[in-house]
Amino acid sequence: MVRRTAWLVVLLAGACGDPATEAPAGKAGAPLFVEVAAEAGLNFVHENGATGKYYLPELMQGGCAFLDYDGDSFLDVYMVQSGRLPPDPGTDPGGNRLYRNDGDGTFTDVTADAGVGGRGYGSGAACADYDRDGDVDLYVTHLGPDVLFRNDGDGTFTDVTADAAVGDHGYSSSAAFLDYDADGDLDLYVCNYVDWFPEIERDCFSRGGLRGYCSPAVYDRPQLDTLFRNDGNGRFTDVSVEAGIRASAGTGLGVAVADFDDDGDTDIYVANDQMPNNLWINNGDGTFTDEALRRGCAVDEDGRAKAGMGVATEDPDDDGDWDLFVVNLSGETNTFYRNAGEGHFSDATHELRLGMVSLPFTGFGTSLFDFDCDGHLDIFIANGKVRLGDSMREGDYGEPNQLLRGSASGVFEDVSAQAGPALALGEVTRGAAFGDYDNDGDVDILLSNNDGPARLLRNEACVGRHWLTVDLACPDRDRHCIGALVTLEAGGRTRRRQVQPAYGYAASNDPRVHFGLGEIASVDVLTVTWPGGRTERHIDVPADRILRLTEPGGTEAGP
Amino acid sequence: MSRRRWRLLGPGLAVGMLVAGGCDAPRPAPAVPVFQEPEPMDPDVARAIDDAVAAARANPASAGAFGRLGRIYHANEFYDLGARCYAIAARLDPATPDWPYYLGVLAAERGRGDEAEARFREVTRLTPGYAPAWARLGDLLLVRGEREEASAAFDRYLALEPGGPWGLVGLGKIARHSGRLDEAAELLERALDVEPEHRQAAYLLGVTYRDLGRPQDADALFARFAETHTSFAPPDPWIERMEQEATGAFGLMRKANALLRAGRHEEAEALYWEILSRRPDEYTAVVNLGQVCLVQRRFDQARALWERAVELRPVEPHGHYGLALTLLATSRFQAAETELNEVLRLDPAHAGARQQLRKLHDEHGARLGGQP
Numbered sequence: 063m064v065r066r067t068a069w070l071v072v073l074l075a076g077a078c079g080d081p082a083t084e085a086p087a088g089k090a091g092a093p094l095f096v097e098v099a100a101e102a103g104l105n106f107v108h109e110n111g112a113t114g115k116y117y118l119p120e121l122m123q124g125g126c127a128f129l130d131y132d133g134d135s136f137l138d139v140y141m142v143q144s145g146r147l148p149p150d151p152g153t154d155p156g157g158n159r160l161y162r163n164d165g166d167g168t169f170t171d172v173t174a175d176a177g178v179g180g181r182g183y184g185s186g187a188a189c190a191d192y193d194r195d196g197d198v199d200l201y202v203t204h205l206g207p208d209v210l211f212r213n214d215g216d217g218t219f220t221d222v223t224a225d226a227a228v229g230d231h232g233y234s235s236s237a238a239f240l241d242y243d244a245d246g247d248l249d250l251y252v253c254n255y256v257d258w259f260p261e262i263e264r265d266c267f268s269r270g271g272l273r274g275y276c277s278p279a280v281y282d283r284p285q286l287d288t289l290f291r292n293d294g295n296g297r298f299t300d301v302s303v304e305a306g307i308r309a310s311a312g313t314g315l316g317v318a319v320a321d322f323d324d325d326g327d328t329d330i331y332v333a334n335d336q337m338p339n340n341l342w343i344n345n346g347d348g349t350f351t352d353e354a355l356r357r358g359c360a361v362d363e364d365g366r367a368k369a370g371m372g373v374a375t376e377d378p379d380d381d382g383d384w385d386l387f388v389v390n391l392s393g394e395t396n397t398f399y400r401n402a403g404e405g406h407f408s409d410a411t412h413e414l415r416l417g418m419v420s421l422p423f424t425g426f427g428t429s430l431f432d433f434d435c436d437g438h439l440d441i442f443i444a445n446g447k448v449r450l451g452d453s454m455r456e457g458d459y460g461e462p463n464q465l466l467r468g469s470a471s472g473v474f475e476d477v478s479a480q481a482g483p484a485l486a487l488g489e490v491t492r493g494a495a496f497g498d499y500d501n502d503g504d505v506d507i508l509l510s511n512n513d514g515p516a517r518l519l520r521n522e523a524c525v526g527r528h529w530l531t532v533d534l535a536c537p538d539r540d541r542h543c544i545g546a547l548v549t550l551e552a553g554g555r556t557r558r559r560q561v562q563p564a565y566g567y568a569a570s571n572d573p574r575v576h577f578g579l580g581e582i583a584s585v586d587v588l589t590v591t592w593p594g595g596r597t598e599r600h601i602d603v604p605a606d607r608i609l610r611l612t613e614p615g616g617t618e619a620g621p
Numbered sequence: 622m623s624r625r626r627w628r629l630l631g632p633g634l635a636v637g638m639l640v641a642g643g644c645d646a647p648r649p650a651p652a653v654p655v656f657q658e659p660e661p662m663d664p665d666v667a668r669a670i671d672d673a674v675a676a677a678r679a680n681p682a683s684a685g686a687f688g689r690l691g692r693i694y695h696a697n698e699f700y701d702l703g704a705r706c707y708a709i710a711a712r713l714d715p716a717t718p719d720w721p722y723y724l725g726v727l728a729a730e731r732g733r734g735d736e737a738e739a740r741f742r743e744v745t746r747l748t749p750g751y752a753p754a755w756a757r758l759g760d761l762l763l764v765r766g767e768r769e770e771a772s773a774a775f776d777r778y779l780a781l782e783p784g785g786p787w788g789l790v791g792l793g794k795i796a797r798h799s800g801r802l803d804e805a806a807e808l809l810e811r812a813l814d815v816e817p818e819h820r821q822a823a824y825l826l827g828v829t830y831r832d833l834g835r836p837q838d839a840d841a842l843f844a845r846f847a848e849t850h851t852s853f854a855p856p857d858p859w860i861e862r863m864e865q866e867a868t869g870a871f872g873l874m875r876k877a878n879a880l881l882r883a884g885r886h887e888e889a890e891a892l893y894w895e896i897l898s899r900r901p902d903e904y905t906a907v908v909n910l911g912q913v914c915l916v917q918r919r920f921d922q923a924r925a926l927w928e929r930a931v932e933l934r935p936v937e938p939h940g941h942y943g944l945a946l947t948l949l950a951t952s953r954f955q956a957a958e959t960e961l962n963e964v965l966r967l968d969p970a971h972a973g974a975r976q977q978l979r980k981l982h983d984e985h986g987a988r989l990g991g992q993p
């Protein structure tokens with residue numbers, strides 16, 4: 063039974079219009095995405111601090127986040143700056159930027175008022191309500207000490223890194239909040255990359271003698287990741303050793319969390335750069351075991367450890383388990399690991415036609431999402447080289463980004479050419495955050511370009527199609543109920559999504575769950591499985607709305 | 622231009638060409654692909670390229686000259702220039718299969734599936750007896766999701782190379798993807814029988830056993846996979862010929878490292894010395910040579926090399942660790958302890974150093990302190 067309360071109402075203008083039979087994606091001939099960063103007021107320009115010394119971190123940085131820091135139901139934007147290299151966190155002014163969404167398609171830089179400029183050489187961001195006070199906090203990863211900004215609920219943040227004891231000193235890339243011990247508060251997993259400092263930098267050359275950036279394997283110093291347990295009192299404890307995740311060091315760049323083996327607790331997958339990936343299976347007793355190799359997701363089907371950058375997990379084949387998509391280096395294919403049940407994976411890259419399209423490019427940010435609201439998950443890949451290409455021109459690392467459309471058959475089709483000029487900019491894109499910043503029912507894309515301007519790709523592809531966005535709130539847990547599951551039954555299909563904003567590369571994404579519905583104007587059954595395991599069902603849910611549900615009681619609000 | 626080609630041209634175009642110079646006009650010499658923006662380059666590579674460019678300019682009708690230049694570019698990772706040279710060579714001599722083969726390899730590596738397939742099909746038509754072309758065509762078709770055609774290509778490979786692991790693994794993958802797990806297991810087992818060091822086959826067979834409900838067999842294969850560090854490279858003479866053109870120090874380094882991984886220590890050592898004769902401070906060559914000498918129990922030479930590595934890059938734990946192992950092997954325990962402690966200072970997570978130090982203390986703890 064669905065109870066109505068006045069928790070919050072967000073009535074959306076009918077941006078998707080009337081349902082149309084077999085409506086094409088987007089307006090005829092119009093681009094699927096339009097780049098609007100400048101007109102929206104996002105004037106951030108990333109600086110990598112390159113001085114010609116080919117320091118490894120220069121080319122890896124570029125993180126960003128969609129988060130609703132002020133609770134007005136519009137996604138705000140956080141861009142992570144890098145700056146001088148080697149960094150001096152003690153003296154370097156913070157260059158990160160927080161942009162408040164004004165609700166009219168534009169943003170205002172509120173960094174100074176919010177106090178989140180940060181310090182040091184930034185990598186990425188993770189966003190969640192770790193202190194369960196109803197607002198979203200911000201964790202920023204760095205080459206060097208990371209920073210936790212606690213949201214004070216009044217538009218300002220306080221740097222509580224020292225008090226919270228989460229200042230990981232490694233070279234951190236991506237991070238994820240998750241409740242691994244199911245105690246109701248959010249713990250924190252931090253991926254670390256290479257134990258890098260300027261003195262270990264090497265001179266690396268192509269066979270022909272062209273100077274370039276070294277691959278991480280050259281340093282032979284993979285760095286251990288860190289797991290922080292939330293003690294529930296504003297402090298965290300580093301439990302990496304006792305949890306077992308220090309059993310192997312990896313060059314971690316991307317992290318995805320889900321219950322991959324379907325045993326009721328949250329597991330952790332880490333994409334490593336030129337090393338086998340890790341699948342940390344949660345043993346249910348506070349410890350983890352890396353089972354990636356025997357479960358078939360450490361290496362590709364040829365047994366090769368690829369250059370894992372970003373990773374996304376979803377269930378595009380609707381079989382009720384979490385598949386993995388990892389993006390890799392040019393010359394390697396990206397890899398789709400299909401979960402055949404209980405966390406046993408097989409490399410299905412070629413079967414899904416994801417191999418050939420990925421060979422020319424080096425992927426970083428990525429997502430499995432339904433860009434055109436046709437009911438099938440698609441793929442976006444943010445690309446940018448890490449080694450010189452054919453032009454052999456110094457600094458020429460740009461590549462076009464890619465959009466691959468999913469289908470009922472499971473096969474993906476490269477539709478980048480139809481997406482419009484926004485995808486063909488040829489920049490060095492690293493982080494990509496996905497979310498509906500204008501609340502019009504489709505998923506937009508925020509891009510962080512290494513040593514370049516931020517981009518905001520406004521989605522124009524859902525015209526004439528239905529959708530449903532589910533926004534969960536857990537007043538007794540975290541604001542967005544991270545770890546909750548949303549199952550949707552409509553049109554004879556059952557689809558499942560989880561609430562987890564951490565995926566891709568160095569990014570935090572819209573925590574709301576988005577479903578494209580195509581021609582379906584009403585959902586038969588919507589089931590929410592709250593983080594504690596309790597479930598509730600909603601019958602005949604109308605489409606084209608942001609549905610807000612609050613635990614406990616399954617409170618529905620809306621038009 | 623041939624008579625046949627003339628017949629293919631439309632009359633209007635023919636008239637136009639006659640006006641422009643007539644059928645007897647010599648075809649313009651192809652422009653030799655060269656760097657537009659010179660970059661710092663290994664001097665040996667630069668010299669090889671200059672010589673090959675001069676040869677191509679002097680022999681503009683020579684497919685061999687352009688093809689050789691293409692191989693030099695290709696081997697030294699100037700792929701676009703290599704492809705342009707191969708294309709000219711292929712145009713000058715359409716009957717030689719090497720050039721479309723290299724073009725196919727480059728196209729396949731860059732995700733240009735249509736072009737790669739066309740090139741490999743051209744090669745198999747020109748030289749049906751060159752087995753690697755069939756295997757590469759099979760690999761490509763498999764990536765493109767064309768299982769039936771891929772299977773046919775691997776069959777052709779196996780007809781030329783009976784029992785060849787390249788073909789067996791290809792067919793094994795197809796069988797796996799088609800759900801024929803028993804058949805896949807049988808093919809992969811055969812590949813491993815032929816080539817026990819075939820990591821790819823070991824891994825795939827492990828996954829297949831797992832899917833067949835044979836977890837113990839699977840775990841044994843995964844362990845074998847994890848312990849096998851050599852990589853199996855199927856023979857491909859044309860590619861090997863191209864690789865020979867990587868004559869610069871960095872090209873030699875790649876070759877030497879590959880030989881080292883394959884356990885071919887003597888060949889690797891010769892290349893590392895060659896590299897050091899050109900670049901005496903090349904850290905990787907010093908370290909890997911130290912490794913070779915240590916494995917071969919040439920401890921004096923190993924120690925000198927590891928000390929040189931530490932001198933070159935004192936912040937690298939690897940050099941200290943190699944030196945420590947060499948000192949341990951020659952019973953210089955106190956010096957070894959110092960080096961192991963230095964490794965752990967630089968890399969507290971260094972499991973090997975921690976293990977060696979524990980073993981050292983267990984076995985020789987009482988003697989430490991008095992050791993010179």
